[in-house]
Amino acid sequence: MLDKPSENEEEYIARMEFEKKKKAEMGKQNKLDQEEKKRLKELHFMKCPKCGMELIEIDYRGTKIDECSQCRGVWLDAGELAAISKFEKSALDKFFSIFDKQEA
């Protein structure tokens, strides 16, 4: 039985080395992504997605919405459209309930 390092073993070591380097590289990229995300957020925070001007937070029936100071576009955060829709729906329901009462 010969006791020499097999090619498989060398290949295994090389592969391990590659995986280790790949992992380190991915970690670096992930960190870059985080920094880029942070940079972009700082750059775009409260800026109009259309014209890039400042957004102004206004209170629309208890829901905070952002309106562009330049093009008057309106930006809604997650859940705000639903909140406004709910309000509009209840307003519509109230409106139609007037007719229901008249029919009754």
Ligand SMILES: [Zn+2]
């Ligand atoms: Zn705008």
